[in-house]
Amino acid sequence: MRIGELATRAGVSVRALRYYEEQNLLASERSPSGQRHYPDSAVDRVQLIQQLYAAGLPSKSIADLLPCVVNGEATPELIDRLSAERDRIDSRIGDLVGARDRLGAVIAAATANWRTGQHCRLK
Known part of the structure; x- marks a missing residue:
């Protein structure tokens, strides 16, 4: 899905998604024309990122914790x-x-x- 659809489905702004990518919290693949594309699982990941931010964790801590939380390790x-x-x-x-x-x-x-x-x- 493209960035606008992910933003709508996850309930966040496109700007937030770009920030998450800058912070290495979220990854996308680029089309030949340079558009961002995300897997369906990105909705759950964005919602998890939002929950961790709401809990007061800074992006650095989220980046460190996210792989372990997502993989259950x-x-x-x-x-x-x-x-x-x-x-x-x-x-x-x-x-x-x-x-x-x-x-x-x-x-x-x-x-x-x-x-x-x-x-x-x-x-």
Whole structure:
């Protein structure tokens, strides 16, 4: 499939696909006229790349991990690295939950004050 079709099927921009190629995360074959062509399996690969980016991994880490993840070759080093990334995400989730809870308390206090006629105006 051509780059536009892959972008549509994977739900990403053509620009993102070109970036993935620049980062050696995705490969294409070129037609005689220079157009990029991808196998059907590229859709799953792009979605995996997107998930790894969403998890906060930088492109260098994704490039290192991707062959092992795709081929299912779990080495102790890969497991350690993935576990460390998961722990980092868990920590971030904890921070976000704490921030959400504090914001909820502020909203509750502001609502109670508003109901009693104590208004604070934003500047």
